[in-house]
Amino acid sequence: MGEINVYGIYFPILLVQAVIAYVLFKLLTPATDRLIQKGWIALPSIFNLCFYLGLMLLVHWLFVWLWV
Template structure:
């Protein structure tokens, strides 16, 4: 995909997408932590990792669609 030049520093697009996905994950964890404490989520760490990967793929898909 490329990179972004920010004041002479090249930042990969995937890093920007990963930061967006992490921020969205932190917002979603407010709700999923309640589910975890109620017993709906058995392994919260694996669930959060999978949720982060899904969010990263979704954000990457949005970036690819907007660039096309």
């Protein structure tokens, strides 16, 4: 997909997607923390990693779908 040019500075699309996914992750983490505290999630660190990667996949899919 390439890069995004912001005032002469080129940012890779993957970096922009990662930042957007991280912001979404931070906004949705309080909801998942409640599930972790209740014991519904056995391995919280692995769950958080998979949750972030899932958000990254969703953001990437939206970028590809909207760019075409």
